[in-house]
Amino acid sequence: MKAKVAINGYGTIGKRVADAVAAQDDMEIVGVVKTRPSFEARIATEKGYDVYTNSQENIASFNKSGIEVSGTIDELLDKADIVVDATPGNLGGEYKKLYQKHGVKAVWQGGEDHELAGFSFNSEANYKDAVGLDFARVVSCNTTGLIRVLYPLDKKYGIRKARVTLMRRATDPGDIKKGPINALVPDPVKLPSHHGPDVNSILPNIDITSVGVKTSTTLMHLHAVNIELKQTCVEDDIISLLGGRPRIRLVNSKDGIKSTAEAMELAKDLGRPRGDMWENILWKDSISIDKGELYLFQAIHQESDVVPENVDAIRAMLGLEKDGAKSIMKTNKALGITA
Amino acid sequence: MKAKVAINGYGTIGKRVADAVAAQDDMEIVGVVKTRPSFEARIATEKGYDVYTNSQENIASFNKSGIEVSGTIDELLDKADIVVDATPGNLGGEYKKLYQKHGVKAVWQGGEDHELAGFSFNSEANYKDAVGLDFARVVSCNTTGLIRVLYPLDKKYGIRKARVTLMRRATDPGDIKKGPINALVPDPVKLPSHHGPDVNSILPNIDITSVGVKTSTTLMHLHAVNIELKQTCVEDDIISLLGGRPRIRLVNSKDGIKSTAEAMELAKDLGRPRGDMWENILWKDSISIDKGELYLFQAIHQESDVVPENVDAIRAMLGLEKDGAKSIMKTNKALGITA
Numbered sequence: 001m002k003a004k005v006a007i008n009g010y011g012t013i014g015k016r017v018a019d020a021v022a023a024q025d026d027m028e029i030v031g032v033v034k035t036r037p038s039f040e041a042r043i044a045t046e047k048g049y050d051v052y053t054n055s056q057e058n059i060a061s062f063n064k065s066g067i068e069v070s071g072t073i074d075e076l077l078d079k080a081d082i083v084v085d086a087t088p089g090n091l092g093g094e095y096k097k098l099y100q101k102h103g104v105k106a107v108w109q110g111g112e113d114h115e116l117a118g119f120s121f122n123s124e125a126n127y128k129d130a131v132g133l134d135f136a137r138v139v140s141c142n143t144t145g146l147i148r149v150l151y152p153l154d155k156k157y158g159i160r161k162a163r164v165t166l167m168r169r170a171t172d173p174g175d176i177k178k179g180p181i182n183a184l185v186p187d188p189v190k191l192p193s194h195h196g197p198d199v200n201s202i203l204p205n206i207d208i209t210s211v212g213v214k215t216s217t218t219l220m221h222l223h224a225v226n227i228e229l230k231q232t233c234v235e236d237d238i239i240s241l242l243g244g245r246p247r248i249r250l251v252n253s254k255d256g257i258k259s260t261a262e263a264m265e266l267a268k269d270l271g272r273p274r275g276d277m278w279e280n281i282l283w284k285d286s287i288s289i290d291k292g293e294l295y296l297f298q299a300i301h302q303e304s305d306v307v308p309e310n311v312d313a314i315r316a317m318l319g320l321e322k323d324g325a326k327s328i329m330k331t332n333k334a335l336g337i338t339a
Numbered sequence: 340m341k342a343k344v345a346i347n348g349y350g351t352i353g354k355r356v357a358d359a360v361a362a363q364d365d366m367e368i369v370g371v372v373k374t375r376p377s378f379e380a381r382i383a384t385e386k387g388y389d390v391y392t393n394s395q396e397n398i399a400s401f402n403k404s405g406i407e408v409s410g411t412i413d414e415l416l417d418k419a420d421i422v423v424d425a426t427p428g429n430l431g432g433e434y435k436k437l438y439q440k441h442g443v444k445a446v447w448q449g450g451e452d453h454e455l456a457g458f459s460f461n462s463e464a465n466y467k468d469a470v471g472l473d474f475a476r477v478v479s480c481n482t483t484g485l486i487r488v489l490y491p492l493d494k495k496y497g498i499r500k501a502r503v504t505l506m507r508r509a510t511d512p513g514d515i516k517k518g519p520i521n522a523l524v525p526d527p528v529k530l531p532s533h534h535g536p537d538v539n540s541i542l543p544n545i546d547i548t549s550v551g552v553k554t555s556t557t558l559m560h561l562h563a564v565n566i567e568l569k570q571t572c573v574e575d576d577i578i579s580l581l582g583g584r585p586r587i588r589l590v591n592s593k594d595g596i597k598s599t600a601e602a603m604e605l606a607k608d609l610g611r612p613r614g615d616m617w618e619n620i621l622w623k624d625s626i627s628i629d630k631g632e633l634y635l636f637q638a639i640h641q642e643s644d645v646v647p648e649n650v651d652a653i654r655a656m657l658g659l660e661k662d663g664a665k666s667i668m669k670t671n672k673a674l675g676i677t678a
Binding site: 185186189211220260261291293299 | 519521522531550552561597601630
């Protein structure tokens with residue numbers, strides 16, 4: 001019998017996690033929760049997902065829009081083994097009580113604090129510690145992207161110090177409300193940014209300092225990474241190590257992938273749903289050892305890199321698979337990640 | 340008698356240097372060279388600058404456009420003590436021969452190699468070494484902006500290592516040909532970038548590594564700077580040191596300057612010609628010591644920060660003033676820089 005997964009919040013992350021869960025053979029979507037009868041809710045019903053909403057008033061507004069609604073979130077939670085909470089950040093506290101009331105496990109996203117779940121998750125770094133847990137939080141897109149690189153490097157060579165400049169996309173492509181259109185915005189101005197401490201929620205012993213800047217683009221985040229390693233190595237060692245990770249895709253600027261825009265074009269050409277790029281796009285030809293320190297560039301698709309991590313988190317928490325590497329391979333295979 | 344300055348190349352930098360020279364009481368513009376009869380050439384004549392061009396054919400095209408042209412570059416160079424070369428990069432070699440033939444001193448811009456001039460100039464760092472020189476090169480906008488910060492920090496505290504991420508504006512506001520519109524472009528992908536070595540053309544002993552990324556904006560460059568200092572100090576020491584420099588303007592995000600866009604708005608409100616910001620915009624509230632290392636953000640107006648440096652270079656090379664600090668103050672006063 002497949003594990004029953006509910007999705008609370010069917011926006012950028014929620015709708016992607018729903019499709020990724022539906023693609024697995026050991027779990028299924030029992031319903032998704034949407035507050036408003038938007039085009040996304042309509043498409044959810046067309047895909048065959050049962051759509052629930054969070055109040056009786058909202059049921060009325062769904063009925064008015066002619067979008068079939070299956071009931072309230074309470075009814076959905078009674079059917080689910082686990083809920084993926086992809087609601088906007090900081091609603092976590094209220095929902096946690098609801099999930100506890102219904103005795104359902106919950107996976108939150110990086111917009112919530114570590115403390116809410118008590119456990120922050122990354123598939124490669126700490127899958128085994130998530131096995132059987134009731135609550136976990138999949139860290140943000142940027143933190144996930146960083147840990148995919150830092151964890152194997154620290155394990156193999158030891159990280160003395162990591163310094164990261166995160167050039168962030170300003171907002172997602174479908175969002176017409178936010179800027180900047182033409183500016184660079186130090187964010188936060190007060191250094192360092194929260195990304196370093198967020199990495200430490202999973203890898204507490206890595207000395208990392210991060211700074212963030214919001215840029216006028218919607219496509220992907222770009223990380224300029226500087227790392228002092230404890231053990232000496234050469235560029236080919238790093239290429240070999242990172243190229244072998246299951247969710248890092250090495251690209252070469254000489255092949256025509258010179259920017260985040262071309263990385264997104266690659267995702268479309270690969271036939272990825274919604275043009276998603278679940279892996280870190282790491283420029284092989286950016287990997288350099290300069291005066292003994294490692295430098296590299298990677299791009300992170302903010303809308304999708306945490307999606308396979310959510311699938312793995314579900315599998316761990318429900319005990320469907322005890323071995324993280326096996327879960328990663330299973331998720332990747334179902335999604336078609338062959339990097 | 341005022342020193343006679345010619346401007347070869349009346350584009351983004353040339354037109355600004357012309358106005359800055361014209362604002363000084365010890366130098367004057369004897370003419371500017373423009374290849375094509377564009378709107379900029381027309382405005383130059385309206386401002387009272389004699390416009391020259393670089394061939395007899397181009398004189399014909401100026402005549403056809405009804406823009407008064409005073410002759411060829413050869414005629415202009417015979418009247419000048421010094422020429423500011425603001426032609427597109429890599430034309431330097433050809434023009435150098437011409438300047439030598441006419442016995443005129445020359446100031447190049449950062450698009451040319453250090454070797455062409457044999458001397459790279461920054462007002463604070465090496466004014467006295469430029470006194471009397473025939474040839475010098477004012478380093479690029481980014482390098483100028485970096486040296487303004489690195490030089491005083493190195494002098495006072497010693498720099499063990501500087502690491503800089505340069506988030507570059509993609510092109511200038513008036514340029515409709517270039518991109519990217521919506522992307523982040525590691526440039527160069529192969530790390531590190533040339534900016535570190537360019538800093539070393541003036542400050543050879545500073546250990547600096549830089550990486551560059553082209554961003555979808557036209558306004559200013561943004562530098563995320565990390566520096567390990569040799570001597571311990573606190574944030575207030577850095578604020579006091581950098582706040583006291585003549586071409587650094589400290590701003591505070593709490594005053595509403597949170598981005599490059601607002602920094603440009605400040606320049607306009609200050610009544611600056613063309614909305615130029617000649618100083619580094621350095622966020623006071625970004626200055627942080629984290630785990631013993633200094634971090635800060637600064638924005639650099641690519642179209643104008645080298646303009647006062649060009650004026651100082653002229654003054655040094657013609658021996659109009661031997662003391663760099665006095666020249667800086669004189670230039671600043673004439674332009675209205677009161678930071």
